[in-house]
Amino acid sequence: MYQDSQPKSRTESYNPPNERNSEQGSLTSKEITEGVGTINIGGRKSSESIDMRKIRESKETRNPSVEFLPRVLSKEENPKNEERKQENHQNDRPIRRQISMSDKPRTSPYKRSNRDIESNSSAGSSSMKKTTIEFSLKDFSNLSYPYIDSHCHVDLIFNKFKCESEEGLSTWMSKYPRSFNKSFIGCIPNFIEPHLFVKDESTEKDEFDMKWIIKELDSNPLYLGATFGCHPHQVKRWSEKEIFWETLEKILIDKRFRCIAVGECGIDLYKCESSLDQQKSAFRRQIQLALKYDMALVIHCRTGRNGDAEAECLQILKEELKGQLRRYLRIHRHCYMENWENAKKWIEICPNIVFGFTPAVFNFSGSQLEAIRNIPLDRIILETDAPYFVPSMFKDYLQWVNLPGTAASTALQIAKVKNIPVGELMRHALLNTRRTYSL
Numbered sequence: 001m002y003q004d005s006q007p008k009s010r011t012e013s014y015n016p017p018n019e020r021n022s023e024q025g026s027l028t029s030k031e032i033t034e035g036v037g038t039i040n041i042g043g044r045k046s047s048e049s050i051d052m053r054k055i056r057e058s059k060e061t062r063n064p065s066v067e068f069l070p071r072v073l074s075k076e077e078n079p080k081n082e083e084r085k086q087e088n089h090q091n092d093r094p095i096r097r098q099i100s101m102s103d104k105p106r107t108s109p110y111k112r113s114n115r116d117i118e119s120n121s122s123a124g125s126s127s128m129k130k131t132t133i134e135f136s137l138k139d140f141s142n143l144s145y146p147y148i149d150s151h152c153h154v155d156l157i158f159n160k161f162k163c164e165s166e167e168g169l170s171t172w173m174s175k176y177p178r179s180f181n182k183s184f185i186g187c188i189p190n191f192i193e194p195h196l197f198v199k200d201e202s203t204e205k206d207e208f209d210m211k212w213i214i215k216e217l218d219s220n221p222l223y224l225g226a227t228f229g230c231h232p233h234q235v236k237r238w239s240e241k242e243i244f245w246e247t248l249e250k251i252l253i254d255k256r257f258r259c260i261a262v263g264e265c266g267i268d269l270y271k272c273e274s275s276l277d278q279q280k281s282a283f284r285r286q287i288q289l290a291l292k293y294d295m296a297l298v299i300h301c302r303t304g305r306n307g308d309a310e311a312e313c314l315q316i317l318k319e320e321l322k323g324q325l326r327r328y329l330r331i332h333r334h335c336y337m338e339n340w341e342n343a344k345k346w347i348e349i350c351p352n353i354v355f356g357f358t359p360a361v362f363n364f365s366g367s368q369l370e371a372i373r374n375i376p377l378d379r380i381i382l383e384t385d386a387p388y389f390v391p392s393m394f395k396d397y398l399q400w401v402n403l404p405g406t407a408a409s410t411a412l413q414i415a416k417v418k419n420i421p422v423g424e425l426m427r428h429a430l431l432n433t434r435r436t437y438s439l
């Protein structure tokens, strides 16, 4: 049964870059190297081109054998890195940070205080105890069901590992083989920091590296496709720039970027500098892009001290998904940590929704566990959100940078909470992921 449900041979579906045709309107190689902004920002074209030449020359000087690779800042060059290591894409001035594996573990950006959870959970009993179930690396290795990591951030993993320019998924698989179970069949990387793929006057030379994305996606057939969007934390910087929307749309139709979804995007009211109005507007626009190109939509929704993000997201979806065809937009509600009552509201408004569960499930309690028990099997998918959420069984092995291969660990916990065989959970999760992303 599992063999039947596996995707086509990856070698069959994988087309080398020189066999792909860029569609009309997609990015030219010049745009990929220099950014769309160099073409569209009138009057600055020549000076920006000169700047980019300098950047390319300096890259070639550093490593003449490798082209278009991410620039790694040394601590000397960027002394603020140490101070910023506790943050991720919540930073007000995002930059591809370089952090050593020897740095201390940090709190997940998605970890919510008990106060947040209590104040926003209407289902379940607060007296329900936190789970004490523990699993080992051996339990993970013994899993033998195909699985996909439906949501990870390889550019952020690259930065956290302080990688050399030629490293990527293939390197991590050989360096950390135990974190990739033999049944791992691939992952879907999300590129959500626009400065990596949009070039304008504010983009720093170490932030923009579209060629790295293409090279990395081509480097390993375990990349099943990719998603591009603007995370709520990036909305303040990018959402009012047409150059961002123009580039994003070009990327969505350019086969070299292998786009299968828009996002992650949505509303963050926990800790986000973008205003709610800016977030709502950017979210609407990304919903419309997903509808226009018939792609899945990856939603980030985080309630917190600044309000109820669930209610805001659902209201926008209610308005944007009016009409039978629009209503069935394929939605991946990323990193679900809410209760069953809220899950029911999502299902009502978005009948084609699946809920992604990260290794945060190992710390679930009360109404969150109740949500897992109640959410139907055909609406659950596995994700890591790597480099975040290192599963407890990997804390010694991976220290504090999670990798896509660990997605199966989450299945152990969800199956235990639902009291079903883990194989049954993983079989459904695979089918749900394939259905949502048309894989």
Ligand SMILES: [Zn+2]
Binding pocket: 151, 152, 153, 190, 264, 334, 385
């Ligand atoms: Zn994410």
